[in-house]
Structures are given as structure tokens and as C-alpha cells.
Amino acid sequence: MGTAMTVAVAVSAFAFGILVGSLGASAKLSHSLALNVVADVYTTIVRGIPELLVIYLLFFGGSGVASSIAAAFGYDGRVDLNAFTIGVLAVGLISGAYSTEVIRGAVQSVPFGQIEAARACGMSRWLILRRVLVPQTLRFALPGLGNVWQLTLKDTALVSVTALAELMRVTHLAAGATRQPFLFYGTAAVLYLMLTTVSTALFNRAEISANRGVRRA
Amino acid sequence: MNWQLMWDSLPRMLGGLSLTLQLILGSLALGALVAFAVALLRLSGNRLVERLATAYVFVFRGTPLLVQIFLVYYGLGQFEFIRESFLWPFLREPYWCAILALTLNTGAYTSEVLRGAILSVPQGQVEAARACGMSRALAFRRIVLPVAIRQMLPAYGNEVILMVKATSLASTITLMEVTGIARRMIAQTFAVFELFIVAGAIYLVLNFVATRLIKFAEWRLTPYLRVRA
Numbered sequence: 463m464g465t466a467m468t469v470a471v472a473v474s475a476f477a478f479g480i481l482v483g484s485l486g487a488s489a490k491l492s493h494s495l496a497l498n499v500v501a502d503v504y505t506t507i508v509r510g511i512p513e514l515l516v517i518y519l520l521f522f523g524g525s526g527v528a529s530s531i532a533a534a535f536g537y538d539g540r541v542d543l544n545a546f547t548i549g550v551l552a553v554g555l556i557s558g559a560y561s562t563e564v565i566r567g568a569v570q571s572v573p574f575g576q577i578e579a580a581r582a583c584g585m586s587r588w589l590i591l592r593r594v595l596v597p598q599t600l601r602f603a604l605p606g607l608g609n610v611w612q613l614t615l616k617d618t619a620l621v622s623v624t625a626l627a628e629l630m631r632v633t634h635l636a637a638g639a640t641r642q643p644f645l646f647y648g649t650a651a652v653l654y655l656m657l658t659t660v661s662t663a664l665f666n667r668a669e670i671s672a673n674r675g676v677r678r679a
Numbered sequence: 680m681n682w683q684l685m686w687d688s689l690p691r692m693l694g695g696l697s698l699t700l701q702l703i704l705g706s707l708a709l710g711a712l713v714a715f716a717v718a719l720l721r722l723s724g725n726r727l728v729e730r731l732a733t734a735y736v737f738v739f740r741g742t743p744l745l746v747q748i749f750l751v752y753y754g755l756g757q758f759e760f761i762r763e764s765f766l767w768p769f770l771r772e773p774y775w776c777a778i779l780a781l782t783l784n785t786g787a788y789t790s791e792v793l794r795g796a797i798l799s800v801p802q803g804q805v806e807a808a809r810a811c812g813m814s815r816a817l818a819f820r821r822i823v824l825p826v827a828i829r830q831m832l833p834a835y836g837n838e839v840i841l842m843v844k845a846t847s848l849a850s851t852i853t854l855m856e857v858t859g860i861a862r863r864m865i866a867q868t869f870a871v872f873e874l875f876i877v878a879g880a881i882y883l884v885l886n887f888v889a890t891r892l893i894k895f896a897e898w899r900l901t902p903y904l905r906v907r908a
Contacts, residue, residue, distance in 0.1 A: 510886045511879040512847030514858055523871035619743035630745060637753060644754035646786065649743040651750060658741040
């Protein structure tokens with residue numbers, strides 16, 4: 463049960479992180495100075511301070527911010543974010559900062575000639591994005607995103623401080639109740655190892671399938 | 680924004696800085712020793728020893744640091760023979776548990792960085808050293824290791840930043856370093872953002888200093904890359 467919750471948090475946070483990362487990468491690559499600065503500040507701060515602090519920030523401060531945002535839209539009353547939402551937001555924001563850099567690097571490694579060629583063929587901007595830029599970026603970004611996924615998966619363990627019943631929290635309670643901490647934390651470690659091993663294999667397969675059109679040396 | 684509170688909280692937070700620094704420097708120093716030993720074991724050529732070293736690296740890179748810390752702090756006390764051994768006075772203290780867990784964690788990551796760097800030393804340089812009559816050990820000490828250490832610095836810089844951030848997990852086993860103090864003060868005052876900013880700034884400064892130091896070491900070790908004036 464705890465493992466399922468861990469996977470749920472990790473997958474949601476990773477997806478949220480990719481969304482944030484795409485936005486962050488577009489902001490970093492845009493010609494607007496303001497957007498560049500905002501994205502730079504975001505990645506520098508989030509990558510430079512401990513994950514645990516970010517989680518505490520959202521855990522203690524998240525509901526207050528959500529309430530004031532809701533108040534701005536004319537809803538009065540308190541909005542309480544549940545532990546799952548807080549966990550996904552916190553880990554997603556951390557994951558997003560790393561994804562931003564990975565995606566930015568991947569976009570920049572798509573040869574500019576390909577985009578010129580697509581434009582010369584008369585493709586619209588949107589079509590170029592969909593047919594040329596995104597598939598190529600995905601191919602370059604996959605190894606980096608694989609690393610981000612591993613980080614995200616392990617960061618979910620920190621969400622246990624918010625009392626969300628994911629793997630680590632359940633283990634902590636069980637270890638306390640049975641007085642066999644080594645056994646339970648050992649089991650948790652094995653479960654995390656299985657998750658990371660399985661996902662490494664999945665990412666390898668995804669990489670092979672994303673590279674299927676590329677000739678190998 | 681309560682500026683007065685932020686200003687007042689600074690001395691208390693900085694009080695935790697010494698513990699944070701001890702954790703960082705202690706585990707990095709011990710971790711470097713572990714990493715050196717493990718990297719040598721992985722390159723030793725003995726199948727069994729290589730397996731063991733690989734398994735150690737796999738386990739510590741594949742599990743969250745929080746699990747490792749809890750395993751050491753709560754887990755080891757479960758065993759009678761550890762409670763009765765001479766190690767217990769150390770393993771009873773959260774401080775040494777945190778150092779041990781952080782050391783083993785960074786040792787695993789750093790050993791991979793070091794192994795990659797050792798493998799990246801061009802074989803020709805080793806051959807040349809051997810041809811000059813250096814023994815294997817001397818060639819390793821004078822040629823391979825200096826080149827490898829220079830090579831590994833950028834990747835090691837990432838590891839140092841990870842360790843600066845990882846010390847915050849020591850607060851989960853009751854240690855009052857910067858994050859622990861920040862959490863306690865947040866619980867007392869509910870000034871979430873103010874205290875978050877102060878604590879975050881301390882870590883940003885630490886990371887800034889760490890990256891500068893690594894950059895400086897890199898600059899010192901690569902005189903041949905400097906543009907001659």
C-alpha cells in the first residue's frame with residue numbers, strides 16, 4: 463500500500479515536474495529578459511537549497527498561499543491542501559528545476575539546420591514544434607530525465623515528514639510498533655531498490671524506442 | 680514580511696551552522712576515503728571483490744538517503760551484539776549515525792565519479808610511465824591519480840552540493856542543524872516564509888562558497904589550460 467502511494471506521488475510529481483520544466487526551459491530560451499531572470503532564479507534557488515526545506519515550506523505555508531489565491535478569486539474561507547497535493551507540489555517543483563535544465567539542454571542540441579529545413583519546407587511554427595522539435599528533444603532529454611526520475615523517486619521519501627502514508631511513513635510506523643526497525647527499514651530499502659531497478663530498465667527501453675530512427679555507429 | 684523576525688532569527692540559525700559544517704566536512708572527508716577504497720576495489724580485477732563493491736554502490740545509490748539514515752539510527756540498535764559492542768557509544772548518538780550514513784552515501788557516489796576518472800586517464804600515459812621504469816604503484820601515484828583527480832573535479836562539485844543539501848536530513852534524527860532549527864522556529868512562530876528565506880539563504884551561501892572552492896581547485900590544477908597573457 464505504501465509502495466503504491468510512493469509510486470503515485472513520484473509519477474504525479476515527475477509529470478508535474480516535466481510540465482514545469484518545459485515552461486521553465488521555454489522561459490530560459492525565450493528572448494524576454496524578465497522570463498530568463500525568473501527561470502534562472504527559480505532553478506538556482508530550488509537546486510541550491512535542501513529538498514527538505516522546500517517540503518517544509520509547502521507543508522507549513524502551502525495552505526495559506528492557496529487560501530489567499532482562492533480569496534483573490536472571490537472565495538472566502540480556508541483552502542486546506544491535503545498531504546498528497548502538498549507532496550506532489552513540493553517534489554514536483556524540485557523535479558521541475560532539474561527538468562528545466564535537462565530540457566533546455568536537449569532543445570539546444572537539436573541542430574538549428576533542421577528547423578530551418580522544416581521552415582523551408584513550409585511547415586508552420588506549431589507543426590515544426592510537433593514534428594521536429596519535440597521528438598528530437600525527447601530523444602536527447604531521455605537520459606537526463608531518467609536521472610531526474612531517480613531523484614524524484616528518492617525525494618518522495620522526504621514527503622513522509624508530512625505524515626502522508628507513503629512507503630517511508632508506513633515503514634516508520636511499522637518499525638515503531640513492532641520494535642524491529644532494521645527489518646522494516648531494510649524491507650523499505652529493498653522496495654526502493656526494486657523501484658529504481660525496474661524504472662532504469664523501463665527508461666533503457668524508452669531510450670531504445672526513441673532512438674529507433676537513428677543509425678548506430 | 681516580518682523583517683525584524685528574520686533579522687532576529689539569524690543568530691539562532693547561524694548557531695546551527697557549526698553542526699551543519701561539521702556534518703558536511705566530516706562526511707565528505709570520510710566519504711572520500713571510502714570512495715578511494717571502493718574505487719580501487721572495483722578496479723582490482725578480483726571478481727569477488729568487484730562484485731561486493733558494485734553491490735555496495737548499487738544499494739546506496741538506489742535507496743533514499745532518509746532510509747539509510749533511519750536504518751543506521753533506528754535499525755542498528757535492534758541487534759544485541761551491536762548494543763554490546765564497543766561501537767555502541769558511537770552508534771547511540773544521532774551525530775555519529777548521521778555522519779556514518781552520510782559518509783556511506785557520499786562514498787558510493789564519489790567512488791563512481793573517481794572510478795570514471797581513473798578509467799579516463801589515457802592508457803598511453805600509463806604505458807609511458809611504465810616505460811620510464813616506474814613501478815605500477817608509482818605510476819598510479821604520480822600519473823594516474825593526479826590526472827584522475829583533476830578530471831573528476833566538476834562531477835565531484837555536484838556531489839559536494841548534494842552533500843550540503845543532504846545534511847538537512849540529519850534534522851529528522853533530532854540533530855539541531857540549520858534545517859532543524861528552522862523547523863522548530865517555524866513551529867513556534869508560524870512565520871513560514873520569513874524563516875524559510877533565512878534558512879534557504881544560508882544554504883545558498885554554503886553552496887556558493889562550495890562551488891567557488893571547487894572552481895578554484897580546478898583552476899589551480901589546470902595551469903596548462905590558462906590563457907597566457
